[in-house]
Amino acid sequence: MADTSDSRTIAFLGATGKTGRAILRWLLAKEAPPFGLNIYVRSRSKLLDLFPEAASYSRVKILEGFVSDTEMIRQCLSGAQTIICTLGENENKAGIRILQDAAHSILDALGELKNSGSGWRKPRLILLSSSTYNARFAAARPPLIHWLIKTAFSHPYADLAAAQSLFLESSSLLSVLLVQPPLLIEEDASGYEISTDSVRLAVSYEDLGAAIFEMIMERGYDNLNAVGVSSRKGDGFGRYGPEIFRRIFRGLLVGYVPGFWVIQQVFDRIFSGGV
Template structure:
């Protein structure tokens, strides 16, 4: 009877993970959903509390609320860390602050439970340009432009991932982890999966749907013994519905943030 914790279930990535878990749940799964706004979650998933499988538990709170976060993380075999932002603004620290709150909460649980503590596997959202293997396969000009435009978001995500790595290195029993790497993700409102596969070596196409990314997160969780400590690329195997509007907006806002602060 595994327990999964999903952090950030109303964002595009978290929603995609939740949809997949509702459609194809592991047997006897208990899913702890940690959200800032329960009403928003239930509006997006109106039948959520009536589902028979998985067993759903909703914890409302913010990452800095350690008591609420601990309720969501307790006994979790897998933690889907999907709290991040696409808005690349100076000083952004959403992913890093969340990961620090997660490791602090796990440290308390570890000390309280002692030998009963079970090491969770954190599936952390990242980005392919932060993976040296995938970044090296990109044209230099394209890679430089993307890094310039999304510098602040990437810096936040990179700090979060390095914190997970260093925490694991200092206290291996506290957590295991894998990073999920993609390039441009499209079709945030789409619910139809078109196919995906996981890769450690690439190459990665430049487009994938959120629905397929969500499925990729879940497959990584299922194959966690294979992917501990690794950056895992999720690539599309089907036709991706391009919805470039939001992506262009984030790029434009990122460039504005770099130039004007």
């Protein structure tokens, strides 16, 4: 695995999501991280419920607030050579713009840091993207399946596409590595594959987290613009096809059936004992 002996500062936005947690487990795997780690979260208590040890490390700084707060994001990015962003929304809800808001705050904050003249260096952004937005990866899908996936997740994809454009157009402020996985699935790690040529059908969160950790720590990825990550056992339409179609169906309902999202939330609360 990667050499973790360097002492840089890493800024992390999205550490409490499923992908973020898998990455943070690697970043906190040592008794104490050998690098500075600035973590932005919307809820400090949620982060510490998941990773109570984070509060005890002197080089871990936790910043809580809204992603639209440029001053808070500036503090998170200050001194960082690497930025990890795994923010995003999985549900196909209209009006999603968490990634766009994050992009504006990150770029505004980096502009301020650059203009401060205090030894600023252009950082590397590792951005969680999607294989749907990699033309080479998407070309391997049946056209109908590709259209269904893009339609069923049109709102979060629109947010992602807008944010990506903002980042890629700002090469004076940061360089970008797009991490573009296929179906994200909750299952045990089976080992990961990183490729610029193809992806399998699925990747587990644990394998994706381990792969992104390698990208963070290894300098060999510095000159790449986009990579796919798959689980080594991530093939098999019989295994993953039902889950793909379940998510497509749900995405179409959430995005295009008026009131479905509200009804679903009520049912989720009832069956989870929340009412």
